[in-house]
Amino acid sequence: MLSPEFKQSLADPNLYLRIDGILMLLYVDDISMLYPEEATKAAIEVKARLSEKYTITNLGPASQFLGIEIHSGENSTGIGTCTAISLGQKTFISTILKRFNMQNAHGASTPMDPNVKLDLAEDRGEKELKDINGYQAIVGSLMYAALATRPDILFAVAALCRYNCCPVTSHLTAVKRGLQYHKTTADFRLHFSSTGSNDPLTGSNDQLTAYTDSDWANDSADRKSQGGHVFLLSNGAVSWQSRKQDHITMSTLEAEYIAFSVGSREAKWLIQLHRDIHGKDASLLPINCDNQGALSHITTGMIKAWTKHIDICYHNSRDLHARMIVDYSYVHTNENVADILTKALMKDKHEKFTKVMGLL
Amino acid sequence: MEEECTLILLNNTFTTISSREARQLRVKPIGSKWVYTMKHNPDGTIRYKARLVIQGCEHTDFGETYAPVRKLTTFRYLISLVGKSGWNIDYLDVVTAFLNPEVDDDDIYMTLPEGWQECLNTPTIIV
Numbered sequence: 001m002l003s004p005e006f007k008q009s010l011a012d013p014n015l016y017l018r019i020d021g022i023l024m025l026l027y028v029d030d031i032s033m034l035y036p037e038e039a040t041k042a043a044i045e046v047k048a049r050l051s052e053k054y055t056i057t058n059l060g061p062a063s064q065f066l067g068i069e070i071h072s073g074e075n076s077t078g079i080g081t082c083t084a085i086s087l088g089q090k091t092f093i094s095t096i097l098k099r100f101n102m103q104n105a106h107g108a109s110t111p112m113d114p115n116v117k118l119d120l121a122e123d124r125g126e127k128e129l130k131d132i133n134g135y136q137a138i139v140g141s142l143m144y145a146a147l148a149t150r151p152d153i154l155f156a157v158a159a160l161c162r163y164n165c166c167p168v169t170s171h172l173t174a175v176k177r178g179l180q181y182h183k184t185t186a187d188f189r190l191h192f193s194s195t196g197s198n199d200p201l202t203g204s205n206d207q208l209t210a211y212t213d214s215d216w217a218n219d220s221a222d223r224k225s226q227g228g229h230v231f232l233l234s235n236g237a238v239s240w241q242s243r244k245q246d247h248i249t250m251s252t253l254e255a256e257y258i259a260f261s262v263g264s265r266e267a268k269w270l271i272q273l274h275r276d277i278h279g280k281d282a283s284l285l286p287i288n289c290d291n292q293g294a295l296s297h298i299t300t301g302m303i304k305a306w307t308k309h310i311d312i313c314y315h316n317s318r319d320l321h322a323r324m325i326v327d328y329s330y331v332h333t334n335e336n337v338a339d340i341l342t343k344a345l346m347k348d349k350h351e352k353f354t355k356v357m358g359l360l
Numbered sequence: 361m362e363e364e365c366t367l368i369l370l371n372n373t374f375t376t377i378s379s380r381e382a383r384q385l386r387v388k389p390i391g392s393k394w395v396y397t398m399k400h401n402p403d404g405t406i407r408y409k410a411r412l413v414i415q416g417c418e419h420t421d422f423g424e425t426y427a428p429v430r431k432l433t434t435f436r437y438l439i440s441l442v443g444k445s446g447w448n449i450d451y452l453d454v455v456t457a458f459l460n461p462e463v464d465d466d467d468i469y470m471t472l473p474e475g476w477q478e479c480l481n482t483p484t485i486i487v
Contacts, residue, residue: 192443
């Protein structure tokens, strides 16, 4: 579709790059074109060429994409002014609140109550909901927000969608709590900016930084652990995941080790994307976790009696460590941002980590 | 609907053949229909849109169909780069994108949509 001077990215086939820094990102029929200030002239020329071939409407500077609003503007900080850009879903959130009749509800400060146990609700003899579709619709709507701009609610959504097939009353209460939280935080936007530093370890925010964490055997129904990771760049979260691990693990060490492994896979993909865009390899990517045992397991490569059963597919982090691609290090639990993706937190911690991810 | 018709003609999406020719080719044409949607313009007015679709469920011999859908992570990654280096983002939209790509392998046969001007004498068409 595009002329040969554009190279397709290996990491994402919908991204096309040109040597002078023009990037084109396709979404079916929508094209986002990114270019540095000095390539403005070349960009106009590319646009003209495209419109020769296809009927194209030029919508000008991007303002929204798939219901995600893009705000850009100058941001003045103590250090000086810098360009800042943020993503928000205010319209989408107010639409879902209206759709589920929650626009007049009370707000909530966290998406999930840490004291509520969802997993054994069925065993407690609670009645199954009549309107299962209604439940699924709310979870689905929250899921879109969680995947697009809201890593802070991802754990809650991931936990709730496990009960999509057989929700009971307490699940509905929990899902409504998610909506109440949205009521309080509808204005939240994911901010990306270049000044100020969030990460005391590297001291630099231009560097992609990752956090992984796991909550060992938190599901009392099947004793599997929840794993999660988040990648920060320019003071904002760019990639995040919260997922129940496939295997039952014997120890926190093993659960954290698997979380490392899953995070490392995403790291490899992001490194490839970085290489495609910048044309050079990324510097050592730091991944942090809060378990010394898992860490030494990677760095020393030792196999002990209680870890010898760990599957080969989870040893990829050792390789990345040995090849000096990823730098694994320790961070205290209270500083581990990925904590927010593995369990329901109390208000203070939740607000702290939300802020670190650039959501405010 | 008129807009879609014009664009279909402009893009040379299909040519028509008569039903006798179609019988000679021994092909079974696939049904088609119009899909109408109501779209809201940014200024609050309502726009009616028509799109001609082929009933793909009747299509048996298909190769690869692909529409580029990007990862949200890539999008956020690029947005964060914009935040860092102050790049420009422009947004372009290809009108009736699905009419543009070439169908590379065999011809596809489709019955003419309802209300098509020439449908009186040529009931089968070829893409």
